[in-house]
Amino acid sequence: MNGAEVTTVPCARMPEIARELFAGGGRMQMVYAWQPEPDTIELRYVASPPEAGRFLIWRCRPEGEAPSLAAIWPSLGWYEREIMDLFGLAFRDHPEPNRLVLAEDIPPPFDGRAGVPSPRLTARAGDIPRTLPELDAPEVQTLPFGPVRADVLESAEFTFFYVGEQILHYHPHLFFKHRGMELRFHGLTPMLGTIVAERVSGVGSVAHALAYCQAIEHASSCQVPKRAQALRVLLAELERVYNHLHYLGHLANTTTLKVGEAEGKLLEEKAKQINARLTGSRFLRGLLVPGGLRRDLAPGDWLSPALESLRAETARYVGLLEHSDSHLDRLITTGVLRRHVALDQGATGPVQRASGIDRDLRRDHPYAAYADLPLIVPVRSEGDAYARSAVRAAEIDAAIAVMQRVLLLLKDGPVRAECRAAPGAEGLGWAESPRGTLFYAVHVGVDGRLARVKIKSPSFSNWRVFPFTVHETNMMDYAINEASFGLTVAGCAR
Amino acid sequence: MALWTFFGLAQGKATTPWPRRGDADGQEGVLGMPRYAPERCQSGCTDCAAVCPTAAIAPDAEAPGGIPGGIKVDYGRCVVCQLCTEACPTGALSPSHDWAFGVRRREDLLWSETPVPAAEPAPGQRAFRRSLHIRHVDAGSCNGCESELQALNNPFYNLHRLGIFFTPSPRFADLLLVTGPVTHAMLAPLRATWEAMPEPRWVMAIGTCAVSGGIAAGGYASGTGLDGVLPVDLYLPGCPPNPAAIIAALMTFQDRAPQRVRGGRQGGRHGE
Numbered sequence: 197m198n199g200a201e202v203t204t205v206p207c208a209r210m211p212e213i214a215r216e217l218f219a220g221g222g223r224m225q226m227v228y229a230w231q232p233e234p235d236t237i238e239l240r241y242v243a244s245p246p247e248a249g250r251f252l253i254w255r256c257r258p259e260g261e262a263p264s265l266a267a268i269w270p271s272l273g274w275y276e277r278e279i280m281d282l283f284g285l286a287f288r289d290h291p292e293p294n295r296l297v298l299a300e301d302i303p304p305p306f307d308g309r310a311g312v313p314s315p316r317l318t319a320r321a322g323d324i325p326r327t328l329p330e331l332d333a334p335e336v337q338t339l340p341f342g343p344v345r346a347d348v349l350e351s352a353e354f355t356f357f358y359v360g361e362q363i364l365h366y367h368p369h370l371f372f373k374h375r376g377m378e379l380r381f382h383g384l385t386p387m388l389g390t391i392v393a394e395r396v397s398g399v400g401s402v403a404h405a406l407a408y409c410q411a412i413e414h415a416s417s418c419q420v421p422k423r424a425q426a427l428r429v430l431l432a433e434l435e436r437v438y439n440h441l442h443y444l445g446h447l448a449n450t451t452t453l454k455v456g457e458a459e460g461k462l463l464e465e466k467a468k469q470i471n472a473r474l475t476g477s478r479f480l481r482g483l484l485v486p487g488g489l490r491r492d493l494a495p496g497d498w499l500s501p502a503l504e505s506l507r508a509e510t511a512r513y514v515g516l517l518e519h520s521d522s523h524l525d526r527l528i529t530t531g532v533l534r535r536h537v538a539l540d541q542g543a544t545g546p547v548q549r550a551s552g553i554d555r556d557l558r559r560d561h562p563y564a565a566y567a568d569l570p571l572i573v574p575v576r577s578e579g580d581a582y583a584r585s586a587v588r589a590a591e592i593d594a595a596i597a598v599m600q601r602v603l604l605l606l607k608d609g610p611v612r613a614e615c616r617a618a619p620g621a622e623g624l625g626w627a628e629s630p631r632g633t634l635f636y637a638v639h640v641g642v643d644g645r646l647a648r649v650k651i652k653s654p655s656f657s658n659w660r661v662f663p664f665t666v667h668e669t670n671m672m673d674y675a676i677n678e679a680s681f682g683l684t685v686a687g688c689a690r
Numbered sequence: 691m692a693l694w695t696f697f698g699l700a701q702g703k704a705t706t707p708w709p710r711r712g713d714a715d716g717q718e719g720v721l722g723m724p725r726y727a728p729e730r731c732q733s734g735c736t737d738c739a740a741v742c743p744t745a746a747i748a749p750d751a752e753a754p755g756g757i758p759g760g761i762k763v764d765y766g767r768c769v770v771c772q773l774c775t776e777a778c779p780t781g782a783l784s785p786s787h788d789w790a791f792g793v794r795r796r797e798d799l800l801w802s803e804t805p806v807p808a809a810e811p812a813p814g815q816r817a818f819r820r821s822l823h824i825r826h827v828d829a830g831s832c833n834g835c836e837s838e839l840q841a842l843n844n845p846f847y848n849l850h851r852l853g854i855f856f857t858p859s860p861r862f863a864d865l866l867l868v869t870g871p872v873t874h875a876m877l878a879p880l881r882a883t884w885e886a887m888p889e890p891r892w893v894m895a896i897g898t899c900a901v902s903g904g905i906a907a908g909g910y911a912s913g914t915g916l917d918g919v920l921p922v923d924l925y926l927p928g929c930p931p932n933p934a935a936i937i938a939a940l941m942t943f944q945d946r947a948p949q950r951v952r953g954g955r956q957g958g959r960h961g962e
Contacts, residue, residue, distance in 0.1 A: 298911070299875035305910035343879050344827050346858035348839045351828040351876055372875040373830045376911035384743070391743045391771045395905045398834025398930060442837070445844075455694035461844035462704050468841070469716055476721035476785070478932060479834055482772050490776065516697060686833040 197637070199414035199624035200242065200251035207256040207263060210241065214268045221246035223539075224269040229279045230639055230648035231306070237285055241265075242624065242635060242652070248560050251624060261286040271542025274660050282306045294324045297371045297689070301325070305379060328355055328367055335359055343372045350685035358671060366666040370659055373689040381649035386412045386486050386617050386638075389646050393636070394481045396651060397687035399442075402435040403629030404636075404651070405484040410563055411625030411638040412486035418615040423607060424488030425565040430495070430602050431480050432564070432627065433595040438467035439630035440588045440595075441510065443682045447585055448517065450679040451526040459513050463506065470502050487615030500603050507596040514589045527582035531665040531677030534579060541661040544654045545632020546591065547681055549575045550583035557628040569598050581680035588682065619644050629654055631682060655687035704845035708934070709941065715934040716846055722789030723927075724775045726763050726801050726954065730782035736761060738774035738783050744898070744905060747774055747783075763801035765791060765954050767902045769929040788956045792926040792939025796917065798952050799901070799927060805953025811945045812923060814890045818864050819944045822854045825863035825887065829880050830870035830912060834930035835897040839869070841933045854940055860886040865943070868920070871899040871906045872913035884920055892923040894943060896936065901927045 205213065217224060223244040229237050239262060241254045256262075264287035266273035276287045277296035284304035287293065295301070301323040331338070342353035351372045357365040377396050381389050393408035394401040406428060413420060420428075445460020468478040474493060475483055483489050517523055533543060538551040548555060556573045558566040574590035576583040617623075617640040625636045632654030641647035662681050666674065706714045739747045739761050746767035750760055774783045793799055794809040828836060842849040843856070857863050860883045872880060884893070895916045898904040903914035916922050926939040941947040950956045 299873070302910060343876065344860075344883050348826045348836055348856055349828070350833055350836055351830070351879070372879070373828070373870070373873055374875065374911050375830050375871065375873055375906040376909040377906060379909055380906060388741070388743050388773075391769065391773065392905055394771075395769070395832045395834070395929070398832040399837050401834070442840075453694065455698040458698070458845050459701070461841070462846060465716070465841060465844045465846045469718065472717065472932075473719040476719055476772075477770075478720065478838075479930070481929075482721070482770075490772075516694065520694070684833050686831060689830075 197240075197253055197622045197624055199411065200253045202253045202255060205254050205256050207239065207258045210254065210256060210265060211263050211268060213254060214241075214265045217243055217252075218268060222252070224265070224272055225251075225633065225635060226650075226652040227265070227272055227275045227279070228637060228650035228652075229283045229285060229306070230650070237283055239279075240637065242637065251561070251626075253624070258285065261288050263288050264290040266291055270540050271657065271660065274656065294326050297374045299371070299374070305376065326369065329357065329365060331357060336364060343369075352685045356671070361670040361672060363666055363669055363671060363674070366663050368659065368663060370685055371689045373685055375690065377690040378649055378651060381646045384646050385644070386640065386646060389638075389649065390485055394484075396690055397653065397655070397684055398479055399439055399684060400435070400629045400631065400634070400653075400687055401479045401481045402431045402484070403627045403634050405481075406432060406564070407625045407627040407634045407636040408638070408649070409484050409486045409625065410627070411623040411636040412617055413615055413623070414625060415621035415623030415638055415640060416486070416615050416617040418487055418613055420488045421610045421613055422565070423492070423609040424611040426602050426606055427489060427493050427611065428484070428564040429566060429569065430493075430599055431475070431483060433599045434467070434471055434474070435480055436595045436630045437506070437592055438464050438471065439682075440592045441467055443588055443679075444514070444517065444585065447527075447581075447676070447679045448523065450676045451523045453520060453523050456517060456520065456523065463510055463513060466506060466509075470499070470506070474499060485612065486617075488610075488612035490612070492611045495603055495606065500600060503596050503599055507593065510592050517589075524582065526673070526676050527585060527680065528580060530581040530673045531669065531680055532578070532580045533661065533665050535577075537664050538579070538661065541664060542657045543661040544657045545629070546584060546587045547632065547658050547661065549573065550587045551579035552577035557626050557633055561626060563627065565602070569601055571598060581677055584680045584682070617644065631655055631684070631687065632657065651690055653687040653690065655684045656690075658683055659688045705848040705851065706846055709937060709947070717787070717789065717932050717934050720787060720789060720932055721770065721772060721785055722787050723765050723768055723770060723791060724772065724783045725786040725788060727782050727784070728760065730780045731760055732780055735779065737777045737779065741773040741777045743771060743773070744769055744902070744907070763954055764799060764902075765801070765951075766796060766799035766925060766927050767898065767904070768927060769898050769905055771929075789928060789932055789935045790938040790956065791928060791931070791935065791951050792924055792942045793949055793951050794924055794942075796901075796922070796925055798949070799925060799954055801954030803953070805955065808949045808952055811943070812892070815892070815943065816945050819946055820853045822865060822940070822944060823857045823863050824854065824865045824867050825857055825860045825883065826867045826869070827876075827880050827883050828869050829876040829900065830873035830906065831897065831899060835869035835899075838930045838933050838936060839867070839896070842936060847933045847937065849937070852937070852941070860884075861888065863887050864891065866891065866893045866920070867896055868893065868900045868916055869896050871903040871915055872919055873911055874913070875911075877913065877919065880919070892943070893920045894924040894926065894939065895922050896926050896939075897931055898927045898929050901925045904929065
């Protein structure tokens with residue numbers, strides 16, 4: 197697979213490989229399945245190497261069932277469950293083999309032989325619906341909350357088991373919004389796939405389209421012109437800025453800092469208006485395409501001062517937040533995510549960087565024009581809600597600095613190169629979205645159209661981690677803790 | 691200790707006087723629905739339909755003007771990707787800033803040579819001109835529509851000043867505002883929310899997904915929007931519709947502003 201180093205192995209060897217990767221300091225990112233032929237399932241394990249360098253992929257074709265790696269890499273647990281749902285493939289010894297993404301017990305939708313009774317279905321130990329812990333303790337109260345929640349929020353259902361203020365157990369159900377987006381790519385031309393990628397997670401439109409386009413570009417071995425690479429950085433950082441400003445405003449809302457909330461959301465609005473003025477879209481959609489950009493952008497003389505003004509206002513705002521005791525009191529020591537839990541469960545983005553894990557795809561596996569730009573990656577070690585907000589606040593500053601550099605160095609030139617994926621080509625693309633590591637694995641069919649697109653989204657990873665910071669905390673902190681993770685449900689459910 | 695109150699006062703007024711006065715709707719540069727000028731079409735050309743990801747543009751044997759091999763345009767399916775404007779060789783489809791596309795009838799979103807007159811508001815809607823309470827349900831959106839709905843309460847748009855409020859309980863809601871294509875799992879919670887609302891109750895479909903399913907339509911997990919699920923009183927396509935488009939649609943619903951679009955075209959300010 198272009199963009200990564202692929203090794204073919206028997207599935208039975210995967211547990212051993214997984215243990216070696218863990219011991220060596222590498223990191224398993226995801227596993228996904230696809231069907232090279234209608235009768236065959238192939239698993240692809242994607243991992244980051246211990247040091248910078250190419251991503252590692254192992255591929256294997258299971259016969260009957262595959263060994264579960266969830267006991268070695270807990271972060272893979274959800275990926276395996278999703279494969280069970282969508283492909284009907286069973287994983288041996290999975291610790292929680294319950295249904296994950298599907299709403300009902302339907303035949304595996306990705307099975308290429310739809311309608312034909314599948315032997316794999318029988319290999320799977322039947323459908324196991326979602327379950328909640330059964331409690332025989334009258335003093336423990338159960339609170340199901342959602343899927344329709346208060347305020348304008350995404351749909352998800354949270355079940356709390358609690359005594360008084362203390363939360364004993366917390367169980368999120370995040371797939372009410374599962375739209376089956378990965379299957380929407382199938383049969384499309386690579387160019388049209390970009391339009392779908394932009395609509396997987398609205399507030400991550402650029403990151404999704406960028407990772408997707410880079411996967412196609414790796415599959416086609418095409419070179420994106422320099423100006424397009426630079427403008428892609430500009431778009432990706434604009435997306436980071438409006439997302440992080442929204443985050444700060446929303447966090448202030450949960451600590452009931454009303455003026456702080458208003459100011460954060462006003463700054464977000466200013467950022468979105470800058471987006472629209474530059475690109476015609478408040479979500480920066482409609483520009484990316486495999487091979488570069490659909491049209492050139494003219495940043496004009498106004499953009500640099502507008503960004504500087506936004507930076508100055510944000511710095512002042514963050515300074516005020518830093519001096520608001522009532523705000524800080526609610527954040528410090530709230531929702532602590534320990535470093536080893538972050539690693540085991542696969543935390544990503546600002547969440548992992550607030551727990552002392554210094555990883556950022558822009559620096560470690562540079563794409564677009566990031567290799568040529570000075571990039572500050574803020575890291576903190578406390579792992580609490582304060583650290584998560586401080587990392588994001590610092591990232592706004594760093595993002596604007598990178599954008600100013602891009603504008604300073606921007607040279608004229610073409611913005612689009614011919615980019616045609618050969619039949620049967622495959623590629624891996626990635627981007628550091630505002631929420632963390634995003635991967636697209638793309639397989640092109642013999643007809644030149646998309647045969648399989650797998651999305652590893654940062655919210656899928658961080659939602660998996662989040663409950664570990666909720667257990668044994670109290671109800672009053674829950675909303676603050678959730679806001680401090682900055683999650684989306686759409687990105688998780690896809 | 692930060693003095694937020696003084697900070698807020700010193701910041702001054704951030705709210706736009708629009709839509710009461712002026713035109714500072716905050717949408718400078720925002721691209722809307724592509725404008726369709728069938729008289730510019732080349733005979734037999736369907737380049738735009740070939741690139742349209744949601745079949746908003748489809749080949750039509752009996753196209754407007756009787757052009758054989760022409761196209762039909764349904765703005766209720768448009769995700770504003772602008773690909774048709776790039777594929778069109780003659781400018782028959784051109785980029786525009788027409789985003790205020792809230793309509794009472796689904797057919798008002800179909801491009802038509804001879805648009806029918808706009809529908810009257812339902813009896814009782816005018817009574818909610820000064821106070822309207824909304825319950826929002828996300829039925830499987832990409833979160834783009836939520837981002838813009840949340841923006842309505844930021845200081846720039848400040849929706850409260852128009853007497854329009856979001857309410858946590860469907861029991862207090864007059865209007866149900868739905869986003870997303872209606873996923874299989876959200877169908878029952880959506881219906882339950884609607885049933886919990888007191889009558890009279892109305893429904894608004896926000897965003898192309900809720901209108902027609904959009905990019906996620908169909909498949910094993912998604913529906914095709916609200917038609918056939920709930921009775922819809924106002925359709926607002928867009929991907930996502932911007933906050934000003936949502937305000938304009940809400941005011942159309944309340945009969946405080948006329949419906950701008952008929953036959954897939956705008957007559958008001960943004961249609962010039």
